[in-house]
Structure formats: C-alpha cells, structure tokens
Amino acid sequence: MTGRVGERAVVLGGSMAGLLAARVLAGAYREVLVVERDAISGRTTARKGVGQGRHVHGLLARGQQILDELFPGFTREAVAAGIPTGDLGELRWFFNGRRLSPGTTGLTCVSATRPVLESRVRERVAALAGVRLLERHDIVGLVADDAREAVTGVRVQSLEPGAGERAIPADLVVDATGRASRTPLWLEELGYERPEEERIRIDLSYTTRRFRLRDEAVLNGDLSINPVSSPSHRRGAFLSRIEDGLVVVSLTGVLGDSAPADLDGFLRWARTLPVPDIHDAVHDAEPVDDGAVFRYPASRRRRYERLSRFPGRLLVLGDAACSFNPVYGQGMTVAAxxxxxxxxxxxRGEVDPKAFLADIARVIEVPWQFSAGSDLGYPEVEGERTVEWEASGAYMAALQAAAVVDGEVTAAFMRVAGLVDTPDALMTPEMVRRVENGSRRAREPLAA
Incomplete structure (x- = not known):
C-alpha cells in the first residue's frame, strides 16, 4: 500500500472481524481506533461479547493462511506456544455415522480456543503503530454530515459511572459489531432503506465442557474427533485438543434439541451420538469447568449490496454482514x-462502500451456499429447495460416501470446505470418477 488514505478510521467491535479490519486499516490511516464494549486487553478467557467464546471454534485452512500473511510467523509462534495443530484432512471425521478415510491436504488446522486465538491476534494488532483500543465503551450511534450523504464519526459512551456521551470524528467507520449490528437501524434513522435479510432457521445449540484426559492414548494421536450432525444423524459433536493439555467437547443439537450442561447429563447425551468415540474419550476424564450452553437460532445474511443508496465512509463486514451457522466454522475465515x-x-485510495459491499458479497456467496444448502437438508428447515439444490445435495451425499473409502476424496472435500479450493475442484472428471467408484464401494458392505 502506498500513501495514507485518511487521518482516522474507527472500527466498531474488537472481535476477530474488527481486529483483522484494524490490521489492514493501520497501513492507510494515521490512527485506527477500535471501540469495544468489553474489557479485552490481556484477556484469554471467554467474554460476554462473544456468545460462542467458550465453545469449539474452527479456523478454516484459508483463515490460517491469511493470518500468516497478515501476521508473519503467526502459526509458527502458535506452535511454539503449545497450541496443537494438524492436517485438516487427517482429523477423525464422521459423516452420516461413518468415518471418512483420512487424506493429507497440506492444510494446517490451528486448534486453539477462541479467546486464546483472538488474544494472539489482538496482541499483534495492538502493537501496530497508530492502533488504539478503546475498551468498555458503548457504541451509541453514527454521526453524519448535514446532507446525510456520508458518515463523519461515531457517538460513544464510557461504561464508567457518570460518563457522558461523546462524538469521535472519523474519515471511515467500519461496523464489525457482529450479528447484533445496529447498522440497519442507523441507516433507517439517516433516511436510507434497511437491507433485505435472508434467514435459515436451524435452532442450533452447543453444550460445551473442558476436560483433562486421564490417558491421552484414547485419542490415538488425533487432533480432534468430529461426528458431524446431519439429517440422518442429527446429534453431533466436536472434540478438540487445545492449549494447556486439555480437550474441549461441544455437543451440538439442531431444531431445538440440546444436550444438558451438567456432567452426568452431558455424558449420557454423548452416548447417544452415532459413534462412541467422544464418550469413550471423556467418560472418565477430569472435568475442569462447568458446562456452558450457547444457542444459535438462525443464520442471517444482510444483503447490503442490493441497496440502491448507501452512505459514504461507512463499511460493514464480518457477522454484521453475514452470520453463518457456526458448525461449519466459516465465520472467522470469511472475516479474514x-x-x-x-x-x-x-x-486504490478512498474506499467506495457500495463497491466494497458488492465485493464482500461475492466472498460470502460460496460459504453461504455451502452452509445454507446443508441446513436445508433438514426437512423442517424453511427455505427454497431448487432443482439445482437437489442435484447438488445428491452429489454431496455420494461424495461423502466415497470419502469413507477414498482419502483423496476426503482431502479434496476438506480443501473446499476449508475455503482454499473452489467447489469446481469437486467436479473435475477425475473427482467425479472417484466419487462414482467410491460411493459404489462404500455401499458394498451394506449389500453383503
């Protein structure tokens, strides 16, 4: 980047999306101010502003690559700090109750808890020249010019007793406040239309506990165990090695199903999973915390790119633009x-909001179609099911069956799911042949 674009950029929200935005803004503005309601400096534990902070998080392979690009040496430093890593295709994956054959992808999976991963990013961002964190401040609203054609700042209020509201001028404001973003309301107050919203209601729940294993041999060297929920096997789970020699287990329910948080209920629910691996790993492990439950009602995509008018000097990204079903682990990577x-x-110079919003819509499209299309596989989930969706679903079912017997199919699928390769990689003549042969082989034991 050459030259300065402006004097001050203000980022609303200090989670991953906001921190990554601040990282790239630091090269273009003299000052980058990150406004956050929570106290975040030095924090490596879950906080109120990140509802899913205690639960298993996925940084997809493309996200890991981008972190290494924006923060050189990031993965190397994480490994040196004791954060477990492994190849994405060599994890213990189960789809439809059957284990996928491991396949080497060459893609690194960083298995850190969300608070620890976020803290490492935050430390690198806070060390950049001109970046400042404004913690424990509510974001009250936007400030606009007299014609309401451009945003000129934000109004904030400290959470300290007796503090008053104040305005902070800005040359650019970036909303990274997450799915609770108030930009639709602020646009309406400024005389603009709200964006259209697409919702896929899945009524997901995560119930999570951390454990210290009595014998790590039960994992057989695997970084994680993942029986993924599906319409045929609705209860799922994720077990991941994390820092400090612990494992974290998140049990997932859909359409209102939810695992109990108490230890006995948690373990009973784990026994109902389609495979025994999770229960076998933790049934005699030492619990190190109480259970926590997180509920996620619906994926939501705000179609800002379809608005005919949008104020200048305001951008929206991260979950504020599109909030994905977290079981697919897409949120942090899409933000990256x-x-x-x-x-x-x-x-190129000053950012045109409409052009930016159109470009991130293209970034969002593939992961949105992946997650929304998968959720529509549950008959109870409302949404349009096109002929193309039916064909895609049938092919993906065959592909996942083939991956049970063919690690090359697993590797190709994980590279696409990791947002490194495009979906076209699953439709090459060689891959179609593997899917046809593999899905036929996968059926043979059932027919015997």
Missing part, C-alpha cells in the same frame, strides 16, 4: 477474506 478485500480497496 473480507479483510483482504478491504486491503485491496484501500490500495
């Missing part, structure tokens, strides 16, 4: 991809 889009726009 959007940060690269922001960097590209900044390299």
């Amino acid at each position: 991809l959007e940060a690269l889009v922001l960097r590209e726009h900044l390299s």
Whole structure:
C-alpha cells in the first residue's frame, strides 16, 4: 500500500472481524481506533461479547493462511506456544455415522480456543503503530454530515459511572459489531432503506465442557474427533485438543434439541451420538469447568449490496454482514477474506462502500451456499429447495460416501470446505470418477 488514505478510521467491535479490519486499516490511516464494549486487553478467557467464546471454534485452512500473511510467523509462534495443530484432512471425521478415510491436504488446522486465538491476534494488532483500543465503551450511534450523504464519526459512551456521551470524528467507520449490528437501524434513522435479510432457521445449540484426559492414548494421536450432525444423524459433536493439555467437547443439537450442561447429563447425551468415540474419550476424564450452553437460532445474511443508496465512509463486514451457522466454522475465515478485500480497496485510495459491499458479497456467496444448502437438508428447515439444490445435495451425499473409502476424496472435500479450493475442484472428471467408484464401494458392505 502506498500513501495514507485518511487521518482516522474507527472500527466498531474488537472481535476477530474488527481486529483483522484494524490490521489492514493501520497501513492507510494515521490512527485506527477500535471501540469495544468489553474489557479485552490481556484477556484469554471467554467474554460476554462473544456468545460462542467458550465453545469449539474452527479456523478454516484459508483463515490460517491469511493470518500468516497478515501476521508473519503467526502459526509458527502458535506452535511454539503449545497450541496443537494438524492436517485438516487427517482429523477423525464422521459423516452420516461413518468415518471418512483420512487424506493429507497440506492444510494446517490451528486448534486453539477462541479467546486464546483472538488474544494472539489482538496482541499483534495492538502493537501496530497508530492502533488504539478503546475498551468498555458503548457504541451509541453514527454521526453524519448535514446532507446525510456520508458518515463523519461515531457517538460513544464510557461504561464508567457518570460518563457522558461523546462524538469521535472519523474519515471511515467500519461496523464489525457482529450479528447484533445496529447498522440497519442507523441507516433507517439517516433516511436510507434497511437491507433485505435472508434467514435459515436451524435452532442450533452447543453444550460445551473442558476436560483433562486421564490417558491421552484414547485419542490415538488425533487432533480432534468430529461426528458431524446431519439429517440422518442429527446429534453431533466436536472434540478438540487445545492449549494447556486439555480437550474441549461441544455437543451440538439442531431444531431445538440440546444436550444438558451438567456432567452426568452431558455424558449420557454423548452416548447417544452415532459413534462412541467422544464418550469413550471423556467418560472418565477430569472435568475442569462447568458446562456452558450457547444457542444459535438462525443464520442471517444482510444483503447490503442490493441497496440502491448507501452512505459514504461507512463499511460493514464480518457477522454484521453475514452470520453463518457456526458448525461449519466459516465465520472467522470469511472475516479474514473480507479483510483482504478491504486491503485491496484501500490500495486504490478512498474506499467506495457500495463497491466494497458488492465485493464482500461475492466472498460470502460460496460459504453461504455451502452452509445454507446443508441446513436445508433438514426437512423442517424453511427455505427454497431448487432443482439445482437437489442435484447438488445428491452429489454431496455420494461424495461423502466415497470419502469413507477414498482419502483423496476426503482431502479434496476438506480443501473446499476449508475455503482454499473452489467447489469446481469437486467436479473435475477425475473427482467425479472417484466419487462414482467410491460411493459404489462404500455401499458394498451394506449389500453383503
């Protein structure tokens, strides 16, 4: 990037999306101010502003690559700090109750808890020249020019007793406040339309506990165990090695099903999973915390790119633009991809919000179709099921069956799910042949 774009950029929200936005803004603005309601400096434990903070998080392979690009040596430092890593295709994956054959992808999975991963990113961002964290401040609203054609700042209020509201001028404001973003309301107050919203209601629940294993041999060297929920096997789970020699287990229920948080109920529920691996790993492990439950009612995509009018000097990204079903682990990686889009726009000079929003819509499209399309596999989930969706679903079912017997199919699928390769990689003549042969082989034991 050459030259400065402006004097001050204000980022609303200090989670991953906001931090990654601040990282790329730091090269274009003299000052980057990150406004956050929570106290975040030095924190490596879950906080109120990140509802899913205690639960298993996925940083997809493309997200890991971007973190290494934006923060050189990030993965190397994480490994040196004791954070477990492994190959994405060599984890213990189960789809439809059957284990996928491991396949080497060459893609690194960083198995850190969300608070620890976020803290490492935050430390790197806070060390950048011109970046400042404004913690324990509510975001009250936007400030606009007299014509309401451009945003000129934000109004904030400290959480300290007796503090008053104040305005902070800005040349650019970036909303990274997550799925609770108030930008639709702020647009309406400024005389603009709210964006259209697409929702896929899945009524997901996560119930999570951390354990210290009595014998790590039960994992057989695996970084994680993942019986993924599906319409045929609705209860799922994720077990991951994390820092400090612990494992974290999140039990997932859909459409209102939810695992109990108490230890006995947690273990009983784990026994109902389609495979015994999770229960076998933790049934005699030492619990190190109480259970926590997180509920996620619906995926939500705000179609800002379809608005005919949008104020200047205001951007929206991360979950504020699109909040994905977290079981697919897409949120942090999509935010990282959007940060690269922001960097590209900044390299051209002042950012045009409508052009930026159109570009991140293209980034969002593939992961949205992946997660929304998968959720529509549950008959109770409302949404349009096209002929194309039916064909795609049938092919993915065959692909997942083939992956049970063919590690090359597993590797290709994980590279696409990790947002490294495009879906076209699953439709090459060689892959179609593997899927046809593999799915037929996978059926043979059932027919015997």
